Amino acid sequence: MNGTHRRDPDDAVRAWRGLADTSVLLDGFHAIKHALRFGAGIPSVLTSDRAAVLALADELAPDVKDALDTLLVQVPDNTLRALVPRLHPTGVAALAVRPSxxxxxxxxxxxxxxxxxxxxxxxxxxxxxxxxxxxxxxxxxxxxxxxxxxxxxxxxxxxxxxxxxxxxxxxxxxxxxxxxxxxxxxxxxxxxxxxxxxxxxxxxxxxxxxxxxxxxxxxxxxxxxxxxxxxxxxxxxxxxxxxxxxxxxxxxxxxxxxx
Structure with missing residues (x-):
């Protein structure tokens, strides 16, 4: 999508808060990479540095870059850290649907x-x-x-x-x-x-x-x-x-x- 229809950050944060109690937290790029590769349902991915996460995907996991480009929403760093207090050094987190x-x-x-x-x-x-x-x-x-x-x-x-x-x-x-x-x-x-x-x-x-x-x-x-x-x-x-x-x-x- 290349960002053409990116979600509004405020909407993304509200959606995260609504899903957090019933979803699996994926903290960090590598966890998100693996989950995407194995078909996890991921409704929300947040970061405070979208360009850095996509550059990391380009370097380490180009196979998931398009999916990340579609899902990734940039929010202020303090907002992200309030949602994920132990934020991974890669600066990205996602919520995933737990398999039944x-x-x-x-x-x-x-x-x-x-x-x-x-x-x-x-x-x-x-x-x-x-x-x-x-x-x-x-x-x-x-x-x-x-x-x-x-x-x-x-x-x-x-x-x-x-x-x-x-x-x-x-x-x-x-x-x-x-x-x-x-x-x-x-x-x-x-x-x-x-x-x-x-x-x-x-x-x-x-x-x-x-x-x-x-x-x-x-x-x-x-x-x-x-x-x-x-x-x-x-x-x-x-x-x-x-x-x-x-x-x-x-x-x-x-x-x-x-x-």
């Missing part, structure tokens, strides 16, 4: 699957959850499920996921309602993962950072699996464990294969 729970559950339940589902059993750290979603999207996992109280769509999780919630199915579920498929649960006493082949339809379960696998998840597991670890080292970071496990799964796939 029904659509996510259908994607997670669909069989056969071409890639595993990652389950975080009662995670406690919002940043860790975001990092796992970013990893899962990068490996083409079918989705990420959390059990317990943590909301995987919390703004801090979305920030850590860099907009890649829209590249995979992300939902909170009860242990008793996990997606179908054999459950491979990570546990220090399990069988060494290097001797196993993880099927595409696997459900890969990881315990919480504090207490490991819950008894309910352990009882649900078909296999207990361990990662190689030097003696006297107690554990890996949660996202590191997920990354190692997904890499092991992906290593059995032919080069260039996509989930």
């Amino acid at each position: 729970r029904r659509a996510n559950l259908e994607a997670l339940a669909r069989m056969p699957r071409s890639a595993p589902v990652v389950v975080l059993d009662d995670p406690r750290n919002l940043g860790n959850a975001g990092a796992v979603i970013r990893l899962a999207a990068g490996f083409g996992a079918t989705g990420v499920v959390t059990t317990g109280t943590l909301d995987p769509w919390h703004p801090t999780v979305v920030r850590g996921g860099a907009g890649l919630h829209f590249a995979t199915a992300v939902e909170r579920m009860d242990v008793g309602a996990l997606p179908p498929g054999p459950v491979f649960a990570l546990d220090a006493e399990g069988e060494d993962i290097r001797g196993l082949k993880l099927p595409d339809g696997a459900v890969l379960a990881f315990g919480s950072e504090r207490s490991g696998l819950s008894e309910r998840l352990r009882a649900r597991a078909d296999h207990l699996v361990s990662l190689p670890m030097r003696p006297q080292v107690s554990s890996y970071n949660l996202a590191t464990s997920v990354g190692m496990t997904l890499f092991h799964w992906s290593a059995d796939r032919p080069p260039g294969a996509e989930a």
Whole structure:
């Protein structure tokens, strides 16, 4: 559109305030870039420097520049910071429509699957959850499920996921309602993962950072699996464990294969 029909800044701010409580905040250029690439519905994008954001798109993500040009509205810097107090250094923020729970559950339940589902059993750290979603999207996992109280769509999780919630199915579920498929649960006493082949339809379960696998998840597991670890080292970071496990799964796939 090249700005021919740009929205009025005051209208854009009013629309933002009306949508903020029911939308997902995408804070920063990279989150918006990923969300646009994976089909997120984005009704509003605000910045205090339109030219700088479009120049960044031209440099780093020309594939989304036209979409940004259509959506982007410039507002005063103090107005933007009042709406987004922890504004990303790239100086742009957007609101996106959260995918429906029904659509996510259908994607997670669909069989056969071409890639595993990652389950975080009662995670406690919002940043860790975001990092796992970013990893899962990068490996083409079918989705990420959390059990317990943590909301995987919390703004801090979305920030850590860099907009890649829209590249995979992300939902909170009860242990008793996990997606179908054999459950491979990570546990220090399990069988060494290097001797196993993880099927595409696997459900890969990881315990919480504090207490490991819950008894309910352990009882649900078909296999207990361990990662190689030097003696006297107690554990890996949660996202590191997920990354190692997904890499092991992906290593059995032919080069260039996509989930």
